[in-house]
Amino acid sequence: MIEFRAVSKRFPDGTLAVEEFNLVIPSRQTTVFVGSSGCGKTTLLRMINRMVDPTSGTIDIDGESISTIEPVALRRSIGYVMQNSGLLPHRRVIDNVATVPLLKGVPKKEAHAHALELLDTVGLDRSLANRYPSQLSGGQQQRVGVARGLAVNPNILLMDEPFGAVDPIVRSDLQQELIRLQRDLDKTVVFVTHDIDEAFLLGDQVVILEKGAKIAQAGSPNEITANPASDFVASFIGVDKGKRALSLSGEGDSRVLVDSDGRAAGVLVDRDSR
Numbered sequence: 001m002i003e004f005r006a007v008s009k010r011f012p013d014g015t016l017a018v019e020e021f022n023l024v025i026p027s028r029q030t031t032v033f034v035g036s037s038g039c040g041k042t043t044l045l046r047m048i049n050r051m052v053d054p055t056s057g058t059i060d061i062d063g064e065s066i067s068t069i070e071p072v073a074l075r076r077s078i079g080y081v082m083q084n085s086g087l088l089p090h091r092r093v094i095d096n097v098a099t100v101p102l103l104k105g106v107p108k109k110e111a112h113a114h115a116l117e118l119l120d121t122v123g124l125d126r127s128l129a130n131r132y133p134s135q136l137s138g139g140q141q142q143r144v145g146v147a148r149g150l151a152v153n154p155n156i157l158l159m160d161e162p163f164g165a166v167d168p169i170v171r172s173d174l175q176q177e178l179i180r181l182q183r184d185l186d187k188t189v190v191f192v193t194h195d196i197d198e199a200f201l202l203g204d205q206v207v208i209l210e211k212g213a214k215i216a217q218a219g220s221p222n223e224i225t226a227n228p229a230s231d232f233v234a235s236f237i238g239v240d241k242g243k244r245a246l247s248l249s250g251e252g253d254s255r256v257l258v259d260s261d262g263r264a265a266g267v268l269v270d271r272d273s274r
């Protein structure tokens with residue numbers, strides 16, 4: 001579990017990016033920060049692995065304040081996947097994936113063997129291992145970025161708009177792949193996006209943010225669509241444009257899809273119980 005308590009971040013130029021932010025991020029679930037540009041999503045994410053330190057407040061991981069953990073060690077224990085994959089252009093795919101394990105002293109042979117397994121995990125053919133990033137498509141590069149994020153077998157995976165730069169079809173593939181991965185690997189995923197549809201697709205917990213990382217609403221996609229907390233949220237999720245004509249009603253095995261007039265439009269069957 002990751003817990004933010006009264007966390008604020010003011011940058012040296014005076015910008016207050018995050019103000020008094022409080023949130024519990026449950027383990028082994030996906031939490032998505034969603035909001036418009038500049039609302040503080042990336043700053044929140046980077047505070048979890050101490051790429052950015054808060055000005056005030058505390059962040060705990062499993063009850064331990066991260067301010068007591070050495071930043072480089074913390075960063076190497078948490079997976080981080082960013083937009084445009086962030087791959088090192090002059091290194092082959094396999095070396096990109098193995099970067100952090102090698103820095104941590106894992107023998108090269110072992111690190112490379114594990115990197116190949118990770119290519120399987122993210123759905124990439126092992127034959128791509130010796131290519132350079134520029135010889136891959138955008139979607140393949142993002143998959144390598146995810147493999148690299150998983151290379152230290154982290155409990156926590158931070159993902160900063162990882163699918164923002166690819167076309168909609170590839171993006172949809174990557175989203176489905178992440179849902180599958182999360183089912184198999186059971187990580188605590190913290191995901192940043194400005195796309196509410198992506199947030200609702202991937203998030204167990206969705207946190208809708210306004211400027212200064214003020215929480216407009218936090219809850220499951222179901223809770224938010226059924227009960228938007230404000231006009232801002234309703235507008236952000238598109239209720240007012242008729243975008244969310246369908247919502248879910250009920251819990252567990254008996255979830256019913258309801259249309260905007262309250263009529264049952266279908267029953268949602270759990271993927272795992274089919």
Ligand SMILES: Nc1ncnc2c1ncn2[C@@H]1O[C@H](COP(=O)(O)OP(=O)(O)OP(=O)(O)O)[C@@H](O)[C@H]1O
Pocket residue numbers: 011012013015016017035036037038039040041042043044194
């Ligand atoms: N190093 C910095 N120095 C000064 N201000 C910063 C710095 N980094 C971010 N900011 C400011 O803090 C605010 C929050 O930025 P942040 O990158 O967290 O937003 P975001 O929601 O991730 O935006 P985007 O979706 O555009 O990436 C913005 O006003 C931004 O300009």
